[in-house]
Amino acid sequence: MVTTKYLTIKEASEYLKISSSKIYRLINQGLINSVKTPKGQRRFNEEDLIKFLKKTQPIKQKSKLYEAQNNDLYAEEIQAVYGLKNINNVSDELFFHSEQIWIYNADILSIQNIEENSVDLIVTSPPYNVDINYNSHNDTMTYSDYLSFTRKWLQKCFKFIKEDGRFCLNIPLDKNKGGQQSMCADITTIAKEIGFKYHSTIIWNEQNISRRTAWGSWLSATAPYVIAPVEVIVVFYKNVWKKTSGSRESNITKQEFMEWTNGVWNFSGESKKRIGHPAPYPVELPRRCIKLFSFVGDTILDPFLGSGSTLLACLETGRKGIGIEIDIKYCELAKKRLLNEGQMKQLKLFITS
Numbered sequence: 001m002v003t004t005k006y007l008t009i010k011e012a013s014e015y016l017k018i019s020s021s022k023i024y025r026l027i028n029q030g031l032i033n034s035v036k037t038p039k040g041q042r043r044f045n046e047e048d049l050i051k052f053l054k055k056t057q058p059i060k061q062k063s064k065l066y067e068a069q070n071n072d073l074y075a076e077e078i079q080a081v082y083g084l085k086n087i088n089n090v091s092d093e094l095f096f097h098s099e100q101i102w103i104y105n106a107d108i109l110s111i112q113n114i115e116e117n118s119v120d121l122i123v124t125s126p127p128y129n130v131d132i133n134y135n136s137h138n139d140t141m142t143y144s145d146y147l148s149f150t151r152k153w154l155q156k157c158f159k160f161i162k163e164d165g166r167f168c169l170n171i172p173l174d175k176n177k178g179g180q181q182s183m184c185a186d187i188t189t190i191a192k193e194i195g196f197k198y199h200s201t202i203i204w205n206e207q208n209i210s211r212r213t214a215w216g217s218w219l220s221a222t223a224p225y226v227i228a229p230v231e232v233i234v235v236f237y238k239n240v241w242k243k244t245s246g247s248r249e250s251n252i253t254k255q256e257f258m259e260w261t262n263g264v265w266n267f268s269g270e271s272k273k274r275i276g277h278p279a280p281y282p283v284e285l286p287r288r289c290i291k292l293f294s295f296v297g298d299t300i301l302d303p304f305l306g307s308g309s310t311l312l313a314c315l316e317t318g319r320k321g322i323g324i325e326i327d328i329k330y331c332e333l334a335k336k337r338l339l340n341e342g343q344m345k346q347l348k349l350f351i352t353s
């Protein structure tokens, strides 16, 4: 006689290497079979688990999205396990995709998947070349190498934005570490050489006085250092400043508009420790740029996604968001933040509305 082996939820979770809560979700979606004991506890037939694994295992490997494209049978399982909604036209670079959000685990210099003239607004903060320990990027280039890297990624971004597309670039005003450099002026010059048109510069006063440590020659004119404890957001556009594409629906309040069109912004920086990334900006920064410079439903791109702050701001403001990040761990972090913080914000909106 053949006896069927039944597993508890804990055993099934170990067997499938997914959490119990995910298993419950899969049950609700009808993707895993289970039976209930007289006391109402779930039990899983081992054969059903094997069947589920057979269907989903190929897509857990690197080529999961390619498999998905070529095998409709996997579509539902992929949606359930990875939260993917639309699995057409995807490539291996696509790390995460929901209705409104796309995360690419890719290098901005070589990414192929972003359509030219498709982006309404870019909001980003690139690496500053100040010796930050990113997992997959060398942040200690010579200044001239750094500027040629900057030229290359700016050229890519120029192609992605629409004719009336805009670009909010968060960079330091100047660089003190490893030699004084007029960073904002140099990058602005490169952007203009590429074809971007200059609109304005917003000063972000991070209110972070702890940076005030290097005085140079103390109380002497020999060689004092002057350091502005601020960063900037340089605003560019591609061809025409007046925005005609998109829904034309703005969701900025009168108070926000009046406050933010004053080009000195005062809000605190973000904690690296809290976020788990070495250089995050606060969601407030992309939130302001998005609400001020784009319409509801527009497509926003962040080519240096990091921990996903720009995409969180997209969720919050009703925009579509595309993020590109070279490091897979930061992609994971961004996805986690979107699923946790992002959903909580939407829930809050739902409860208060």
Ligand SMILES: C[S@@+](CC[C@H](N)C(=O)[O-])C[C@H]1O[C@@H](n2cnc3c(N)ncnc32)[C@H](O)[C@@H]1O
Pocket: 106, 107, 108, 109, 124, 125, 126, 127, 128, 134, 135, 136, 137, 277, 279, 280, 281, 282, 303, 304, 305, 306, 307, 308, 309, 310, 324, 325, 326, 327, 330
């Ligand atoms: C200053 S951080 C961005 C932080 C982000 N604004 C946030 O709030 O978390 C720059 C990010 O760019 C990523 N990066 C560096 N070089 C890259 C490249 N060539 N393509 C895509 N991402 C890159 C780094 O891994 C890092 O996460």
